[in-house]
Amino acid sequence: MKPGMLAAALFFTAISGVAMAQPAVPGPLAADEAPIYGAQLMTQQERLEYRDRMRAARTLEEREQLRVQHHEQMQARAKERGATLPELPPVRGGMGPGGGQGPGMPKR
Template identity: 35%
Template sequence: MNTARFITALLLAAGAGSVLAQPAGPGPCMAASGASAPAAGCGGGGPHARWGKDFTPGWPMMTPEERQAHRERLASFKTYEDCKAYVQQHHDEMAARAKERGRPVPAAPRRDACAPLKAKPSK
């Protein structure tokens, strides 16, 4: 009987170990099945792009549809000036929303989301 228990325990331990060794699925920055964009904060549109509550002023006051439209709009710009104008307009809109709701005005973004569009200096 002790041998049977030992073998059963060994098989259970081996099975549990192989289950635990499996990856838990896509990483946090992989889009969920059927999602059209990466998870919040994971970025897109370039190696340094980020969005989400820690990067986008007013994120909590936006609907999921507005967040998606904001990401798509940022990714669509071809010039730095157009991008900066949109970012300023977006910040102004979020500041007005915050004021209407009695919330603090969101701080300016911590980084320049339009920086990848800046013209590179010629050598």
């Protein structure tokens, strides 16, 4: 192999190793990975059961009712234990204002 080709091969090998060492950019969380409000106050079994109930809910209204009920339970549990939780649970749902990829390229 010619010295120039060897140097190029070593360079590209080094570059590909650096690229692979970069941490992956986290994407959207799946429903099973989404944070649960008050999870730090729950057992693993309670978290699994909550996710099962959310999966079993048939409508958005049912899921919202479960969320509200869960929020109230976690607020009460935090108060019993002398802990504090954020007043509002994490925002759920689709993209709100400003979400998405935008209008795209203007037509010419």
